[in-house]
Amino acid sequence: MTDAELVARTRAGDADAFGALVSRYYDACRRFAYHMLGDRSDADDVVQETLMRAYRAIARYDERDQFRGWLFRILTNQCRNALTARGRRTRRFVQDNVALEQAHAPAIGLQLGAEHASLARALAQLDALQREAILLKYAEGLEYTEMAAITGVGESALKMRVKRGSEKLRAMLGTRDE
Amino acid sequence: MSDDVGLEFIPFADDDGALAAQIAAMYAATPPADADAAGRCARAVLAQSMHAPTRAPFGALHPAWWWGAAAAALLVVAVRPWSTSTPALQPVGTTATTSVAMNGASAADVFGRVTPISGSDAVRFDITLPANANRVAIVGDFNGWDASATPMQAKRESKNGRATWSAQIALAPGRHVYAFVIDGQRWLVDPLAPQVQDTGFGPSNALMVDGGVQ
Numbered sequence: 001m002t003d004a005e006l007v008a009r010t011r012a013g014d015a016d017a018f019g020a021l022v023s024r025y026y027d028a029c030r031r032f033a034y035h036m037l038g039d040r041s042d043a044d045d046v047v048q049e050t051l052m053r054a055y056r057a058i059a060r061y062d063e064r065d066q067f068r069g070w071l072f073r074i075l076t077n078q079c080r081n082a083l084t085a086r087g088r089r090t091r092r093f094v095q096d097n098v099a100l101e102q103a104h105a106p107a108i109g110l111q112l113g114a115e116h117a118s119l120a121r122a123l124a125q126l127d128a129l130q131r132e133a134i135l136l137k138y139a140e141g142l143e144y145t146e147m148a149a150i151t152g153v154g155e156s157a158l159k160m161r162v163k164r165g166s167e168k169l170r171a172m173l174g175t176r177d178e
Numbered sequence: 179m180s181d182d183v184g185l186e187f188i189p190f191a192d193d194d195g196a197l198a199a200q201i202a203a204m205y206a207a208t209p210p211a212d213a214d215a216a217g218r219c220a221r222a223v224l225a226q227s228m229h230a231p232t233r234a235p236f237g238a239l240h241p242a243w244w245w246g247a248a249a250a251a252l253l254v255v256a257v258r259p260w261s262t263s264t265p266a267l268q269p270v271g272t273t274a275t276t277s278v279a280m281n282g283a284s285a286a287d288v289f290g291r292v293t294p295i296s297g298s299d300a301v302r303f304d305i306t307l308p309a310n311a312n313r314v315a316i317v318g319d320f321n322g323w324d325a326s327a328t329p330m331q332a333k334r335e336s337k338n339g340r341a342t343w344s345a346q347i348a349l350a351p352g353r354h355v356y357a358f359v360i361d362g363q364r365w366l367v368d369p370l371a372p373q374v375q376d377t378g379f380g381p382s383n384a385l386m387v388d389g390g391v392q
Binding site for chain 1: 194197198200201202203204205207208210211215216217219220221222223224226227
């Protein structure tokens with residue numbers, strides 16, 4: 001059954017159809033959120049919030065769009081919101097030395113194999129918008145036009161983010177190589 | 179060659195194709211969620227959304243709600259909580275249409291009106307009936323329920339076979355009970371106008387003149 005058929009049935013109140021859509025895209029959403037946020041728990045929360053918003057807004061979904069792209073548009077926004085909220089939390093406690101000493105070390109490696117760990121850590125150190133562009137371009141394999149539709153950013157700006165992000169990745173990994 | 183946590187480091191490629199391949203490989207190696215994670219997520223979304231897939235006015239309602247609404251409507255119609263044994267009195271100056279057919283006339287052929295006369299304490303009662311009524315009187319507590327005490331006058335013959343009967347009566351402020359007598363025999367009340375319980379004179383309507391106590 002196509003995405004459009006599942007969407008139509010979801011709109012008609014078919015819970016199973018929505019469950020099928022979730023099953024189809026859950027892992028893709030979670031993987032993207034996982035690499036954007038670097039934390040499995042945050043990724044799970046963001047994916048659930050994304051699917052919640054998608055479900056409530058599915059009446060406004062335009063069938064001319066790819067469902068995956070529409071869903072990723074919501075997902076990228078939710079990831080940005082989560083990063084902004086995390087930034088606020090960090091700033092709130094960053095001057096508390098006791099809290100900093102007692103805090104757990106940030107999760108690294110994302111439970112990836114050793115062959116991907118250094119790349120994942122370098123990616124996590126990129127600016128969030130550059131990381132978003134790199135993931136959409138190289139991990140999701142999207143064209144710049146699709147990326148522009150998802151992020152609401154112009155293609156030129158996206159190309160620049162990918163270029164700068166790639167340079168930073170090379171620099172970080174090249175430094176370690178020396 | 180290793181990074182600062184002891185993991186083996188793979189040199190990064192210079193060209194974008196190799197970069198894309200390495201990122202894609204890392205991405206694909208992301209541990210998948212457990213088998214039921216998607217199902218749990220879908221159930222959570224549905225539970226939180228109350229099965230409301232759209233924001234359309236009716237699409238947002240769960241079908242079970244319609245059964246509840248239908249049951250509530252049936253209960254209200256059957257019990258009629260607004261209906262009391264002594265309904266609110268009809269304020270002077272209102273019109274009520276009876277649902278009583280008279281000599282084959284439709285319900286719309288019979289309706290009454292109570293109008294205060296400005297500058298006096300009188301009230302004019304009008305009732306429109308099918309034209310085959312010969313005599314109409316108004317009876318009530320103000321004339322001792324005497325069917326001959328206050329005959330009503332046929333004020334005009336309407337074009338559609340109805341006649342309007344009128345009587346003007348001085349009423350003290352307060353609550354008054356009344357009815358109409360057709361041809362000296364048949365008592366008529368307005369079933370949609372306020373009524374009071376039968377106290378031995380048959381059903382009757384009630385009204386309240388300004389300044390009275392209900």
